[in-house]
Amino acid sequence: MAGRQDTARRALVTGATGFTGGHLARALGERGYAVRALVRDLQAPKAQALAAVGIELVEGDVGDAPAMLRAAEGMTHIFHIAAVYRSANHPESYYFLINRDSVTHVLAAAQAHGVERVVHCSTCGVHGDVAEIPANENTAFKPGDVYQRSKLAGEEIARQAMAEGAPVSVVRPTGIYGPGDDRFLKLFRTVENGTFRMFGSGEIAYHLTYVDDMVQGLILAGEHPAAIGEVFLIGDEHYTTLNALVEKVAATLGVKPPRWKLPVAPLMAAATVCEFACRPLGIDPPLHRRRVAFFTKARAFSVDKAKTMLGFQPQVALEQGLARTAGWYRSMGYLKSTEAVQ
Template identity: 55%
Template sequence: MAETGQKLALVTGATGFTGGHLARVLLERGWKVRALARQHEAGRALAALGAEIVVGDITDRTAVAAAVAGCSHVFHIAAYYRGSSLDPEIYHAVNVEGTRHILEAAEAAGVERVVHCSTVGVHGDVTNVPADETAPFAPGDIYQETKLEGEMLAAQAFAGRLPGAIVRPAGIYGPGDMRFLKLFRTIHKRQFRMFGTGEVLYHFTYVADLVEGILLAGTEPKALGETVIIGGAQYITLNELVRLVADAVGVAPPRGRLPIAPLLVAARVSEAVCRPLGLNAPLQVRQCDFFLKDRAFDISKARRLLGFTPSVALDDGLRRTAEWYFREGHLKRK
């Protein structure tokens, strides 16, 4: 990567998993980093490393404009990801309007480059694998729908006067991630149950590789105006994934499988009971997608256009993630 000099990068979502990794790597490589955080306390660790913390919310246009002012680069990572609230307005306010605020502020400030972080989830259930950037859009829930809306805003802006690029990461994992902890924990406790055949495909992206892809999208001239999928070097079946996680946590792979139909029925009942009450259903249909939908992607455009090369093999990345879970006490060694 070229020398960055006195360039200043705003990272939204810097107190989260991916944004935090990105902010730390930028600091290590000599960038000046500004982080937009809802509370200064949340950014204390980054501040200790030299980042400037600007208190504000992505949904506040004025706060966003202040955060963007003076920046050469903006890495827009922040998103509302399937949180406890089922209110579509929250997803829209963060994933759509928050993105709009970033794009408007970046254009007004004349930034050199914006990188918008989307998701391969905009493609939904992949029918032709591996899917590339031209695959049909088929968002399956409010998160994916609003991420697609935000991506469309970014694509429109980048086709005009604002220099930028869009990245669509596949499933992000690594030390610090909490979304896949449940999978590791249930396999470690021998409580995991496979529903269906287990032959659906899954594609992971180790967070350090994703950060490299995002940085390339933010610095390579060929990335301007482009959309690229960022993922690991391989996609595998769910059966293979479970075996690798079992190896990473030091247990024998689970055996046997159960039919998927009863799980889907239970999920629909759970949602039907909880949604009228405004409650987050303990079992949701989207969670069943883990056992049903193919997620396998072609990263050749990122390789060709950006020179992106994943460096962390899946088995190694899963071991590193498991070790972090053990070290932090999320998993208990037997």
Template identity: 40%
Template sequence: MEPLTIPPKYQSLRGCRILVTGAAGFIGGALLHRLAGYGLDVTGTTWHAPEAEALRAEGLKAEVLDLASDAPFEPHVADIDIVFNIAAMFQETEFDEAMYQKVNADGALKLCQAAAAAGVTRFVQCSTVGVHGHVQEIPCKETSPFNPMDGYHRTKLAGELAILDFARGLPEDGMVVTVDRPAMVYGPTDTRMLKLFKRVLDGKFVMIGDGKTLAHLGFIDDQVDSFLDCAVAPRDQVHCEVFNIASDDPIMLDDLVQMIAEYGGVSVPKWKIPVAPLWAAGWLCEALWAPFGSRPPLSRRRIGFFTHNRAFDLTKARQKLGYVSKWDHRAGVARTIDWYRAEGLI
């Protein structure tokens, strides 16, 4: 990989020792590779040893950190200047909500506390705009009502609230703590949205609902930028602050699907499926698959993609972080499809 030129905005990261948790995941992996590409001193952590070994095989620094562990976290943050906590339990169907709580809330807080005790200067917590659920205020602001709709979102909200409460008690010159809430992140190396892209490009996609639901995506490069913005912005702009992050403007699902289809050179069926019967089917699948600890073929969370509005006001991120979205949805969709095709996924 050719070295990346570090932008002037992020020059202050030079000389810092950086830790990225969740480095085997889509977002954490992208952040780790960006920082390493800049030639910075960065270590990634993974949940499982083989994942760390795979990163080391790429020439990256990696170690194992289990946020559910009862072992102390201080050894992982000793001599670290900046921590990006991206690690989270997400769509792990074999675990109940108590385990999600242990990782996404209790483990995240424990790591933040260990970082403060070790003298870390910046702690950036990755949360999710999902804490707002099906947004009632459009566009949704950071101060809009919370409406978490599943165990993942509930425990991510519990984690960010606990971390912010802890941070408010830190000394005035203590560790700077910031919460970054990504929207639906997509782009090269992501496969979570592959099913949507593939069905559209195969000509098999059928819209659930009226297609007027708002989506607000975040291209991976923009999301990584936002984390770095959190790490370099002045203390008085970001300490104990929360930022919703996305790319471009909200887009109706009908328009998003049409955009994918146009780039792929296919047409989209005009007929649509009513929501109510599928919602009932999703509930039934969840109930039937739950005893086996496996992911059901249909879930209410998946159906919620077609029914829950997601539209976010990025004003605060622009003003306090200096965050600028560089990717509009059309460019992001094209880049994603190109990557899927290059990897033989579509």
């Protein structure tokens, strides 16, 4: 692990084999923390990659209270990043097990072991399709799908603990992207090969966060004295529109931006049919309603609270972040090489 370990600061990271959790775990190690990761499979490649940089592995699942209790022993900090995201092949009960019930397990383990700080990672999605532009931490909740509902249920548990005096902070990220992420790969690929189609006007607001900036916000939430008992939206300093985002991706890739726009209603209808057809088979449908929401739901938030209270300052502009992400995709062979583009 890079950096000197400070045994006075010991952090448990859940979700460390995932995109954001992995970046956070490595950053904490570089910052001097002794880092422990709760992982389901000790031998999985992503878990072994963490071990290779000096991160301690503990086997277990966030939905299992005894496993969480064991993992939290001796920790000064817990960063609860693990979540089940937008996959349609899970029953709703599984979303609530991971996104809600795990919060109870984390808080109980933290209390049992005297953990000094807990950071719970929620989502800006608890606000749903925002009418207030930009929305802030006090904007009304309007979750639009099972992921958002289950994340809100988990956040409510964390906020109740805060109200009772627990040393907890809640972070609501906007859309996280960067090297190591594959959620935006389809956007990059379809823009590159000319098959991308905008559904709807494309003027809907969208808000991204480069992963390094997200990690900065999470660490500030776990270290700054003012963060205890508070909720923070973390994102880029500026939101954009889908049209502008697609144009920037095209410029990054050196291709012409797509111009075709199609109505969104038929796509939503197709997604609904696809979901109901695939659900009895227990498979993740290639198209579902939560993906269509990308084209229809406004995402635009103020990060002023985090800037004012924590000193949060986004460092990576959208154009720079997209370039870094495209570079990683190319290095992995997911996109054409630079030579091929030229």
